[in-house]
Every structure is written in structure tokens, then in C-alpha cells.
Amino acid sequence: MTNPKLLQIDKDEARLGMFVHGFGKQWLRSPFAVTQFKLSSAAELKALRESTVTTLVIDLSKGIGPTGSAAGLPRPSETPMPANVEGAFAKPTGMVRSIFTKAASSLSIDRQQVEAVVDVVDQLMYTRPASVLNLTRLRTKDEISFQHSVAVCALVGLFARHLKLDGNLVRILSVGGLLHDIGKIRIPTEILTKTDKLTADEMTVMQTHPREGYAMLARTEGLPEIVGKMCLHHHEKLDGTGYPDGLKDGEIGAAARIVAICDVFDALTSIRPYKKGFTPQAAAEMMATWSGHFDRVLLKQFFDCMGLNWPGESALHITEEMAGIADLNDF
Ligand SMILES: [Fe+2]
Numbered sequence: 001m002t003n004p005k006l007l008q009i010d011k012d013e014a015r016l017g018m019f020v021h022g023f024g025k026q027w028l029r030s031p032f033a034v035t036q037f038k039l040s041s042a043a044e045l046k047a048l049r050e051s052t053v054t055t056l057v058i059d060l061s062k063g064i065g066p067t068g069s070a071a072g073l074p075r076p077s078e079t080p081m082p083a084n085v086e087g088a089f090a091k092p093t094g095m096v097r098s099i100f101t102k103a104a105s106s107l108s109i110d111r112q113q114v115e116a117v118v119d120v121v122d123q124l125m126y127t128r129p130a131s132v133l134n135l136t137r138l139r140t141k142d143e144i145s146f147q148h149s150v151a152v153c154a155l156v157g158l159f160a161r162h163l164k165l166d167g168n169l170v171r172i173l174s175v176g177g178l179l180h181d182i183g184k185i186r187i188p189t190e191i192l193t194k195t196d197k198l199t200a201d202e203m204t205v206m207q208t209h210p211r212e213g214y215a216m217l218a219r220t221e222g223l224p225e226i227v228g229k230m231c232l233h234h235h236e237k238l239d240g241t242g243y244p245d246g247l248k249d250g251e252i253g254a255a256a257r258i259v260a261i262c263d264v265f266d267a268l269t270s271i272r273p274y275k276k277g278f279t280p281q282a283a284a285e286m287m288a289t290w291s292g293h294f295d296r297v298l299l300k301q302f303f304d305c306m307g308l309n310w311p312g313e314s315a316l317h318i319t320e321e322m323a324g325i326a327d328l329n330d331f
Contacts, residue, residue, distance in 0.1 A: 005059055005060045005061040006021055006057050006058070006059055006060070007057065007058050007060055007065065008055055008056070008057050009055065009056060009057075009058060010054065010055055011048055011049060011051070011053050011054060011055065011056060012049065014039060014045060014048050014049070014056065014058075015039070015045070015064065016039050016040060016041075016042070016045060017038070017039065017040070017063055017064040018038070018039045018058045018063045018064055018065070019036075019037070019038050019039075019058055019059045019060075019061075019062035019063030020032075020036060020037055020038070020039060020056055020057075020058060020059075021036055021056075021057040021058055021059040022036065022056070022057050023053055023055075023056050023057075030051060030053055030129075031047040031048060031050070031051040031053075031127075031129060032044070032047070032048075032126065032129060036059075038062070038063050039063070043127055044127070047127065088124055089124075089147070089150070091120055092117050092120045092121050092124070092150045092153075093143060093146045093147050093150055094146075095113060095116060095117045095120065096117055096146040096149050096150055096178065097143070097146045098113065099113045099114060099117070099182075100145065100146065100149075100182065100185050101185075103182060103185055103216060104185040104186075107215075107216055107219060108216060108219045108220045109179065109182065109216065109217060109220040109223070111220060111221075111222060111223065114175055114178060114179065115175075117150070117153070117178060118153065118157075118171065118174045118175055118178060121150060121153050121154050121157065121174070121178075122157065122174070124154075125154055125157065125158065129154070129158075144193075145181055145184050145192070147270075148181065148263075148266055148267070148270070149177075149178050149179070149180070149181060149182075150178070151266045151270070152177040152178070152180060152181075152259065152262050152263055152266050153174050153175075153177040153178035154174075154177075155177065155262035155265065155266060156173050156174055156176065156177030156258060156259055156262045157170055157171075157173065157174040157177065158305065159258060159261070159262060159301075159302055159305050160173045160174070160258065162301065162302075162304070162305035163301060163305075172224050172226055172227060173226070173230070173255055173258065173259075175223070175224075175227050176226060176227040176229075176230030176231065176255060176259055177230070177259055177262060179213065179217060179227060179230075179231055180213070180230050180231050180234045180259050180263060181209065181213065181231075181234075181263075182213040182216055182217065182231065183208070183209035183210055183211065183212035183213025183214070183215075183216065183231065184209045184213075185212075186208070186209065186212040186213075187205060187206060187208070187209055187212075188205070191205055191206055192206075207235070207243045207244060208244070210231060210232050210233070210234060210235055210243070210244050211232065211244050213231040213232070214228050214231050214232040217231055226253070226255050229253050229255060229256055230255045230256050230258075230259045232244070232245075232256075233245070233247060233252055233253065233256035233260075234256055234259045234260050234263055235260070236251075236252045236256060236260070237260075237292060237293045237294075238252065238257075238292055238293065238294065238295060239291075239292030239293070241292065242293075254295075254298075257294070257295040257298050258298060260293075260294060261287070261294055261295075261298060261299055261302050262302075264287060264293075264294075265280075265283055265284075265287065265302070265306075268282075268283035268286065268287070269283050280306060280308055281308055281309065284303050284306075284308040284309070284310075284311065285311045287299060288310065288311050
């Protein structure tokens with residue numbers, strides 16, 4: 001380690017008052033959504049010690065070292081979170097269910113509820129990200145859309161922070177991640193929950209959800225336009241083969257490109273009643289081969305954010321099953 005201010009320690013040596021500089025490639029194992037922060041609460045210390053991270057790097061110029069004193073450190077106020085991981089995730093999922101259900105009858109969005117969910121997801125991502133980003137969680141058929149919305153909200157927020165975007169913009173993008181699929185409430189349940197491949201007619205109906213969502217968001221007072229665009233364009237592809245408008249390259253905004261990556265990554269890595277989930281690295285390898293779909297620069301950044309390797313050509317091992325995933329209804 002060339003920087004004399006940086007010191008690698010075992011996680012058992014971690015103490016309140018240390019400034020965590022990073023976890024290296026162990027990021028996915030980290031219980032925290034951010035990699036640089038001061039350890040300032042017993043909850044954070046407990047989460048670190050209970051994680052599978054083995055080492056961390058601390059910055060001695062910003063916090064105490066292994067021999068320093070942690071006395072007198074302020075402790076941030078925290079809303080108690082359920083101890084059970086599934087329980088923690090259930091809270092925002094239930095809130096999203098309520099937003100979607102209300103929107104189905106009023107055809108507009110309860111902004112206050114949306115802000116409340118983003119707060120809960122935000123807090124969970126700081127204290128218990130594994131409860132949100134548990135990439136192998138089984139999604140139950142009835143809850144898929146709600147759980148997916150929460151996960152995409154979290155991923156977009158995480159990615160936006162990694163891109164060092166302004167805090168206000170991170171928040172707006174998180175809202176966009178949460179609401180990108182809101183139009184699905186207008187899709188008949190039998191199509192939405194069909195596990196077999198959709199017929200051409202059913203696919204046409206399914207592909208109306210970005211416009212349906214956009215119309216709903218446009219009726220919601222005070223929502224930034226960027227949120228609507230994330231919803232409208234999250235299925236567009238850079239080569240013009242996406243929907244609903246077949247936009248190309250620069251016609252697709254950065255926010256829509258970001259949510260497109262997070263949307264597909266979550267769909268690929270989650271387990272559903274009708275498909276297994278891919279590992280994050282397998283999902284990354286698949287996404288990297290879909291030339292023309294994603295913004296390659298952002299995709300590379302996303303992999304960095306998630307601690308995943310950019311697959312070299314020789315490293316790609318796309319199985320028949322992986323190649324066939326493009327037929328799934330999610331895309
Ligand atoms: Fe969608």
C-alpha cells in the first residue's frame with residue numbers, strides 16, 4: 001500500500017471512529033452501500049463484523065487508527081430496523097405495493113409515499129444493503145413488480161453515488177428507479193404473471209407499460225421530467241431496437257441508460273418461480289455481450305460499482321441457457 005495514510009486491517013480490528021477507505025474487490029460482501037465513511041455507530045460496527053468481508057482499508061488522516069480512542073463520537077439517530085433480512089426488505093416492498101395499488105385507481109402517484117420509500121431504501125442501503133441487494137432472493141409471483149421496483153431504486157441510487165452525481169440528482173434518479181415500471185399496473189395480470197413466452201399480441205400489450213407509466217407520472221404534480229423519461233425510455237436500446245419509440249444513441253438520456261442497466265441486472269440476478277437467478281458475474285458477462293443494448297461506458301462503470309469484472313472476449317462463456325434469456329418477458 002503506497003499511501004502512508006492508508007492501512008489495511010482485519011475486520012475484527014475495526015473500531016468506532018475509524019474512517020473506512022474501501023473494501024477493494026470485496027465490495028459485494030460489504031454490508032454497506034458506500035465504501036468511504038466513518039464508522040460511527042454500534043450498528044455499523046456490528047454489520048461489519050457480521051459480514052463476510054475479511055479485511056478493509058482505513059484512512060488514518062480522517063479517523064482513528066488501531067490504537068486511537070473512539071470516546072465521545074456522535075452517534076447518528078437510527079430508526080430500528082427489523083432484525084430479519086426478509087423483514088427489512090418487506091417494509092419498502094409493502095410501501096411500494098401501496099403506491100402501485102393507489103395509482104391503479106387514481107392513475108397518479110402519491111409523491112409523499114414515494115419519498116418515504118426512497119428514505120427507507122436509502123437507510124437500508126447504509127445499514128443493511130444485503131437486505132435490499134440480496135441478489136438471490138426468490139421473488140414471489142405476486143410481489144415481483146414491487147420487489148423489483150425496490151431493488152432497482154436501490155441499484156440506481158448506489159450507481160448514481162458511484163458516478164459521484166450531485167445528492168439531489170441521486171435522489172431524483174432513485175425515485176425514477178422506483179417508478180420505472182409503474183405502468184405495469186395497467187397491464188392485465190394474466191399477461192404480467194404469465195411464465196411462458198408471451199404471444200406477439202401479449203407482447204404488444206406488455207410493451208405499452210412505459211407509455212402508460214409516463215402518462216401517469218405526467219399527471220403527478222411536481223415530479224421532475226427526468227423521472228418520467230426514465231420510465232418512458234427504460235426499454236430503449238442504443239441500436240434503436242428497443243421500445244416504445246425505437247430511440248437511438250444520443251436520443252436516449254443518461255438517466256434512462258442508467259435505469260436500463262439496473263433494471264436488466266436485477267431481472268437477471270433475481271430468482272423467480274419460473275427461472276433461476278444468475279450470479280452477478282454471469283449477468284455481467286451476458287449484458288456485456290448484448291452489443292447495441294446498453295451504454296458501454298456506463299455499463300463498465302456499473303460493473304466497477306458492483307465489484308464485477310469486465311469480461312474479456314476470451315473469458316466469455318455464454319451458455320445456451322444464458323443466450324436464450326433474451327426471450328424472457330422482462331426485456
Ligand atoms: Fe419495464
